[in-house]
Amino acid sequence: MDRHVDSGRTPSAGPAGPTEGGHHRRVTFILAVVVLGFFGFGFALVPLYNSFCKLTGLNGKTGGPVEASAVVGMKADRAREVKVGFTSTVMPGLNWRFKPLHNYIVVHPGAVTRTSYLVSNPSNHAETGQAIMSVVPGRAARYFKKLECFCFHQETIKAGESRNMRLVFFVSPHIPKDVRSIIVSYAFFPVKKHT
Amino acid sequence: MSARKVLALLSGLGLAALVAPDAAYARYPWEFPTPVTPVAKETLWVHNIFLTFISVVFVVVLSIMLYSLFFHRKSRGAMPATFTAPRTKLQFVLSAIPFLILAFVDYVVMGIPAYHAVLAMANTRADAQMVVKVTGMQWKWQYQYPGLHIKYYSSISTPQAQIHDQEPKNKNFLRQVNHPLVLPVNEKIRVILMSKDVIHSWWVPAFGVKEDSIPGFLRETWVKIDKPGVYRGQCAELCGVGHAFMPIVVDAVSDDQFKQWVAQEQSREQTVRAQQAAATAVTYTKAQLVTMGQKVFTANCAACHQANGMGIPGTFPPIASGQPFSAAPNMIAALRKRGFITPGGKIVEGPVVDHINIVLQGIAGTPMPAFSSSLSNEDIAAAVTFERNDFGNHTGDVIQPAEVQAARAATQKP
Amino acid sequence: MNAAHAHDAHHDEHPSGMTRWLFTTNHKDIGRLYIGFSIIMFLVGGILAMLIRTELLKPQLLFSPELYNQIITVHGLVMVFAAVMPATTGLANYLIPMMIGAPDMALPRLNNWGFWLLPPAAVLLVMPFILMLFGIGNGAIDTGWTMYAPLSVQGGLGVDFAIFAVYLMGASSLLSSINIIVTIFNMRAPGMTMMKMPIFVWSWLITAFLLIAVFPPLVAGVTMLLADRHFGTHFFNAAGGGDPVLWEHLFWFFGHPEVYILLLPTTGIMPHILSTFSRKPVYGYKAQVYSFWAIGVLSVVVWAHHMFTSGMPVAAQLYFMYATMAISIPVAILFFCWFATIWQGSMTFETPMLFALGYIVLFGVGGLTGLILSDAVADQQYHNSYFLVAHFHYALFGGPVMGIIAATYYYLPKITGRMYNETLGKWHFWQTLIGFNLTFIPQFFLGIAGMPRRIPDYALQFAHLNMLSSVGAYILGSAQLLLVYNLIQVMRGVGKKATTQVWEGAQGLEFTLPSPPPYHTFETQPVIQ
Incomplete structure (x- = not known):
């Protein structure tokens, strides 16, 4: 390594002249804006990703509730059958028992169907949970329409209480013909109440 | 003889001399475990095509390079050429050939089988009669047969003493569980996956199946096992301290044996309950x-x-x-x-x-x-x-x- | 050429001692700081690698699984962010101004900050280990370098340390990227058009653009992670409407281009070395530059091939599979150009050339196995298995690390003015080549046989190959000590004086300057014909 020592000039005094400096500032500024833009893009990915999921059924995410009026005039396709299975999961932190009333129901696309999940809280204190639903196969998700679902709100179950959670749904007649079997999952997550 | 086997053989020859003497149970894991599901067979087939192709490419390209290294050496008196790009139209066309071949292999030789394999893997057309729910949690699996009212945990049964080297390790060290998943052979089984905490991944190499279990969102895959036997795998997504200690054991049995097992399990549930009541007393x-x-x-x-x-x-x-x-x-x-x-x-x-x-x-x-x-x-x-x-x-x-x-x-x- | 050196020596003006390095805004000093830092962190990461292979030598537990998880995670983070990235950035800082005939980097003070953000980041990564020794906290980050949520939400204090390290490293990379782009755009010597720039400069320009595009989203991602951990948000928690898979997308949107960020600068250095030692001009300059562009663009649209087992729609699987295969074309063009560069040359095999040729072979294996990993179905078997581990070590050691070592030997005489010990260099190469293959070939077979990655203890059928792999790792690890010894000898002034051109076939502006080059170069810019 060279060890010549001489302090004739400050090393920070760049050789770039003032016009060059201005030139640098402009490009730097543009690049800094680009960096910020991509930083924002990172956050924008959250809603983008969610709408992408809804659109493609990635993760089996289904949409929000369907207005009752949407069903008016809808005809059930008696020629086709879709087997809808149900499964349930209780996440750690909740002491509930939670299971579907039916393991599966065979429905006609377009026919409004009612079923329910049974939930009970055998512990000695009230607990609050939020149900997250998903559907497999993912591409069936956007054809699974809910008129009534306990997954839209948090649910509080009192100690010792048992409850029937209603689910009213239909499978859209537009569902691809080759999807003949779908499984609906509900998972109850605990909601921490800050008291 | 596939390239994979050639590779295996070559490395086997080289390695044999160095093999350590201690593990008497070691099988030589040169290749995929024998596939027993359609997806695993498909996977092995695709793997073989791919590996054959890349082995050929590697050998050909390496030979060209070695040729050049040998003949274009200064010590052999080679004089450097000066070309920097294709000089004639013919050369230009010729130099495009390798890339056309590559694109052909990518999208035709490899791409078409891969396309069919992807569709086969995602096949939900033919309805599976049986559904098994696999729930991953730190650090064990839960298996559930909806409709059969069977649900149990499956956790590692290798004794801690073996893990900590206090006693000799048995043949299935780290790949044994207290309660294996029992599945019938020759039946299409839909496997749905859920997790209760972090992301796990359910992997049984002989089935060609590896699917993540995600907390909150259901995943699915399917198996159709064509040979009875015991198949072992383990969690394939880092899930914390116990990641290495959540093995998967699947016991594939004939249809009759499966029915027997179901009856046994169902009555066992009841016996267990009765036993528990008795034990409590x-x-x-x-x-x-x-x-x-x-x-x-x-x-x-x-x-x-x-x-x-x-x-x-x-x-x-x-x-x-x-x-x-x-x-x-x-x-x-x-x-x-x-x-x-x-x-x-x-x-x-x-x-x-x-x-x-x-x-x-x-x-x-x-x-x-x-x-x-x-x-x-x-x-x-x-x-x-x-x-x-x-x-x-x-x-x-x-x-x-x-x-x-x-x-x-x-x-x-x- | 010594006369030229002595003549230029009196232009070398800089303060001495610690303050020289702390406050320096000189691109050569900063370049040297980066390279020195990178070598230290390469050794730290290497020691961690040795610990990993020691744990895996036999099927038994030497460390607690928790400590093992921490070691693999920090090994990954240190090697990627603190060893390879600073090394290529260091080369950029040292070489780009000389290669384009500029007096210095465009934004010298920013350059200084850029470097000095790195040591604190490295400390943040490694400190939790040391704190744990004193009974504080539960050690470093243990989630794997991919930091998958919700495991990383659940994790201990080490995750927070790692997140802050990512902030610092991100800021550092972004500052240097901006600096490099501004320098390349504004400070080229008269006549140095874009298409006359040395290939290394081009490769770094694409790298810098990639960094600017993909590092900010990662910073956004870890910010969300931090918020999930401490402020009760639910970006990655299904319970609050979030999604754990979102993290995977955010991470790999950064993570896949990151592979090319590590790789591209070394693919840029390759033609320089190959052309020098085959005494022949670079073949296919334009083709290589366009390939860089193609690789850069493709790298940001293939990220989800890291997630084939996470449950993806068929269309997405097919898209990511075919898009990934497309990358093989521009990469193959690079290989073709490298071969054509040495073809009919007049080759000699000094250490940099050996490492460059080793790069072609090892990175070739990494690239080819990457091609088979692109298959969404077979990936079910390879994913998260040792096959994958072997693949990415061929791609990242065989590529960037071999390339950086080649560049180090290539430019060492230029930087220090002294020739290194050629015999030791050759030993280093052959021991590295043998050790590396012995370490990672068995891992391909382990993966195919079903051994998952990131496990401290394994089933008995994996015992033999693991032992072999560990023996290979010791050979590989000890080989790197030869490099360190060689470097120390050169810095102590042992060895022949290097000439201006250093290598018989070397071309380029940097080889018109004395070795070592004066502290300030090109105050009057050269004019390129």
Whole structure:
């Protein structure tokens, strides 16, 4: 390594002249804006990703509730059958028992169907949970329409209480013909109440 | 002979001399375990095409390079050429050929079989009669047969003593479970996956199946096993301390045997319930409980609290009293509330009832899971007795199954 | 050429001692700081690698699984962010101004900050280990370098340390990227058009653009992670409407281009070395530059091939599979150009050339196995198995690390003015080549046989190959000590004086300057014909 020592000039005094400096500032500024833009893009990915999921059924995410009026005039396709299975999961932190009333129901696309999940809280204190639903196969998700679902709100179950959670749904007649079997999952997550 | 086999053979020849003598059980894992499902066969087929192709490319390209290295050396008097690009139209066309071949191989030779394999893997057209739900959790699997009312946990059954080199390791070291997944052969089975905490991945190499289990969102895959046998795999997504210790064992049996097993399992559920009721009535001696408890502890608790009861500082509290312990605030608060830690930060033996409750209910927001559904009254009584009389703890407490039953009842009634 | 050196020596003006390095805004000093830092962190990461292979030597537990998880995670983070990235950035800082005939980098003070953000980041990564020794906290980050949520939400204090390290390293990379782009755009010597720039400069320009595009989203991602951990948000938690898979997308949107960020600068250095030692001009300059562009663009649209087992729609699987295969074309063009560059040359095999040729072979294996990993179905078997581990070590050691070592030997005489010990260099190469293959070939077979990655203890059928792999790792690890010894000898002034051109076939502006080059170069810019 060279060890010549001489302090004739400050090393920070760049050789770039003032016009060059201005030139640098402009490009730097543009690049800094680009960096910020991509930083924002990172956050924008959250809603983008969610709408992408809804659109493609990635993760089996289904949409929000369907207005009752949407069903008016809808005809059930008696020629086709879709087997809808149900499964349930209780996440750690909740002491509930939670299971579907039916393991599966065979429905006609377009026919409004009612079923329910049974939930009970055998512990000695009230607990609050939020149900997250998903559907497999993912591409069936956007054809699974809910008129009534306990997954839209948090649910509080009192100690010792048992409850029937209603689910009213239909499978859209537009569902691809080759999807003949779908499984609906509900998972109850605990909601921490800050008291 | 596929290129894979050639490769295997070549490396086998080279490696044979170096093979260590100790593991008598080692099979030579040169290739995929024998595939037993359509997807696994498809996978092996695609793997073979790909590997053959890249081996050929590698050998051809390496030969060209070695040729050049040998003949275009300065020491052989080679004079450098000066070209920097294709000089004639012909050369230009010729130099495009390798890339056309590559594109052809990418999208035709490899791309078309891969396309069919992807469709086959995602095939939900043919409806599966049977559904099995696999739930991953730290660090075991739960298997559930909806409709058959069978649901159980499957956790590693390799003794801690083997893991810690205190006794010789058995043949299926780290790849054995207390309760394997039993599946019928020749039937299409839809496997749905869920996780209760972090992302796990269910991988059985012989099935060609690896699918993540995601907390909250259902995943699916399918298997159709064509040969009875025992197939082993393990979790394939880092899920914390016990990641290496959550094996998967699938027992594929004939249809008749499966029906028998189902009947057995269903009656066992009832017997277990009856036995539990009976066991709850039984009073054990302290020595019996400690012996039973040691087994329960090893199977269920030692992964975190360690075989020596010292825990892991910062995460898993020691069982041995008098040990200093610090961790995340919610863990410390929970321990303090129940009287298991002194203001000076030392672990002490808290009240028996709280001890039982922690095992039953777990501690929400910490890694301590609830064992109320996976362990019987008897097991919990034994484990708690063991914990309170080993690791230098000498409370002399003897906990009977009835006390655990009482604790269960207390939490279940308002 | 010594006369030229002595003549220029009196232009070397700089303060001495610690303050020289702390406050320096000189691109050569900063370049040297980066390279020195990178070598230290390469050794730290290497020691961690040795610990990993020691744990895996036999099927038994030497460390607690928790400590093992921490070691693999920190090994990954240190090697990627603190060893390879600073090394290529260091080369950029040292070489780009000389290669384009500029007096210095465009933004010298920013350059200084850029470097000095790195040591604190490295400390943040490694400190939790040391704190744990004193009984504080529960050690370093243990989630794997991919930091998958919710495991990373659940993790201990080490995760927070790692997140802050990512902030610092991100800021550092972004500052240097901006600096490099501004320098390349504004400070080229008269006549140095874009298409006359040396290939290394081009490769770094694409790298810098990639960094600017993909590092900010990662920073956004870890910010969300931090918020999930401490402020009760639910970006990655299904319970609050979030999604754990979102993290995977955010991470790999950064993570896949990151592979090319590590790789591209070394693919840029390759033609320089190959052309020098075959005494022949670079073949296919334009083709290589366009390939860089193609690789850069493709790298940001293939990220989800890291997630084939996470449950993806068929269309997405097919898209990511075919898009990934497309990358093989521009990469193959690079290989073709490298071969054509040495073809009919007049080759000699000094150490940099050996490492460059080793790069072609090893990175070739990494690239080809990457091609088979692109298949969404077969990936079910390879994913997260040791096959994958072997693949990415061929791609990242065989590529960037071999390339950086080649560049180090190539430019060492230029930087220090002294020739290194050629015999030791050759030993280093052959031991590295043998050790590396012995370490990672068995891992391909382990993966195919079903051994998952990131496990501290394994089933008995994996015992033999693991032992072989560990023996290979010790050979590979000890080989790197030869490099360190060689470097120390050169810095002590042992060895022949290097000439201006250093290598018989070397071309380029940097080889018109004395060795070592004066502290300030090109105050009057050269004019390129």
